[in-house]
Amino acid sequence: MPDTPTGVMLSVQNLSVDYAVKGGTTRAVSDVSFDVPRGGTLAIVGESGCGKSTIAKAIMRLLEPAEGRILLDGTDIAHLSERRLRPLRHSFQMVFQDPYGSLDPHLTARDIVAEPLKKKGMRSAAERATEAARLIDRVGLPSTALERRPNEFSGGQRQRIGIARALASKPELLICDEATSALDVSVQAQVLALLRELQQDEGLTYLVISHNLGVVQEISDSVVVMRRGAVVEQGETADVLTAPTEDYTRRLRRAALDPSTMSGLKPRHLVSSLALGKAS
Numbered sequence: 001m002p003d004t005p006t007g008v009m010l011s012v013q014n015l016s017v018d019y020a021v022k023g024g025t026t027r028a029v030s031d032v033s034f035d036v037p038r039g040g041t042l043a044i045v046g047e048s049g050c051g052k053s054t055i056a057k058a059i060m061r062l063l064e065p066a067e068g069r070i071l072l073d074g075t076d077i078a079h080l081s082e083r084r085l086r087p088l089r090h091s092f093q094m095v096f097q098d099p100y101g102s103l104d105p106h107l108t109a110r111d112i113v114a115e116p117l118k119k120k121g122m123r124s125a126a127e128r129a130t131e132a133a134r135l136i137d138r139v140g141l142p143s144t145a146l147e148r149r150p151n152e153f154s155g156g157q158r159q160r161i162g163i164a165r166a167l168a169s170k171p172e173l174l175i176c177d178e179a180t181s182a183l184d185v186s187v188q189a190q191v192l193a194l195l196r197e198l199q200q201d202e203g204l205t206y207l208v209i210s211h212n213l214g215v216v217q218e219i220s221d222s223v224v225v226m227r228r229g230a231v232v233e234q235g236e237t238a239d240v241l242t243a244p245t246e247d248y249t250r251r252l253r254r255a256a257l258d259p260s261t262m263s264g265l266k267p268r269h270l271v272s273s274l275a276l277g278k279a280s
C-alpha cells in the first residue's frame with residue numbers, strides 16, 4: 001500500500017491518543033512514530049505513566065487514536081469500524097502482563113487455547129482439541145497441562161498458556177505488554193527464550209512494551225524511549241542502550257544498573273545462560 005516502507009509489518013505514524021476526563025480530554029500519547037520490520041522486534045521503554053500501554057491499546061484498537069495512522073501490513077486500522085476490523089483481528093494479538101488475570105479461571109488450558117480456534121471458524125471440536133494440544137506442546141508444556149485450570153500453574157506456565165492462546169489465531173504481530181514483568185528473573189529468561197524461538201520458527205513480528213531495560217536489551221532490535229507521552233530517543237537497541245544521546249535514557253540506564261531498583265539490566269550472555277532451563 002501507498003507509504004508503508006517495504007518489509008514493514010507495523011508502521012505507527014504521528015500517533016496521538018487522548019483519554020476523556022472530567023471537563024474534556026487529556027493527551028496521553030503525542031505524535032509518536034515508529035516502524036517495526038516484518039520478523040523484527042521493537043521495544044517501547046519508559047517509566048510508569050509515559051504512555052506505553054496506551055500505544056499498545058491503540059494498536060489493538062481498544063482505543064481509537066485522536067490523530068495519526070496505524071498501518072498493519074499496509075492497511076490503516078486507526079479508524080476502521082469494528083466490522084471492517086474483525087477480519088484482521090486474528091493477525092495482531094496481545095500477551096498481557098498478568099497471565100492469571102487474563103486467563104478464564106473456569107476453563108482448562110485446552111479450552112483456553114481452543115477458544116480462539118472456534119472464533120476463527122474451526123468447527124470440529126476434535127480438530128480444535130488436536131490443535132490446542134499441538135500449541136500447548138509448542139510452548140513447552142506437557143500434555144497433562146491440557147486438563148488443568150489456570151490456578152494449577154506457576155506464573156511462567158500461565159504465561160506460556162497466554163502465548164499459546166495468542167498463537168492459536170496465527171498472528172503476524174504479537175504485542176507483549178510487560179509480558180514477563182510479573183515473573184522471577186530466571187523464569188523471565190525462559191519465557192524470553194521461548195518468544196525468540198517462536199519468532200525464528202514462525203517469522204513473528206514483536207512489539208514489546210517494557211519498563212525493564214534488561215528485557216529490552218535481551219529481545220529487541222530497535223527501541224523507542226518514551227517520556228510523558230512523547231518519544232525522547234529511538235534507534236537500534238545496541239546503540240541506544242550503550243551510547244544514549246538523551247539524559248533521560250541515561251537516567252533509565254543508571255536506574256537499571258542500580259541493584260536496589262531490581263530492574264536488572266544484565267549482559268546478554270548472562271540472561272541467555274539463565275534461559276537454558278525448561279518451563280517453570
Ligand SMILES: Nc1ncnc2c1ncn2[C@@H]1O[C@H](COP(=O)(O)OP(=O)(O)OP(=O)(O)O)[C@@H](O)[C@H]1O
Nearest residue numbers: 019020021028047048049050051052053054055211
Ligand atoms: N483511562 C484513562 N483515563 C485517563 N487517563 C489515563 C487512562 N489510562 C491511562 N491514563 C493516563 O495516560 C498516561 C499514560 O498511561 P499508560 O498506562 O499508557 O502508561 P504506561 O507507560 O503504560 O505506564 P505503566 O508502565 O505504569 O503501565 C498516564 O498519565 C495515565 O495516567
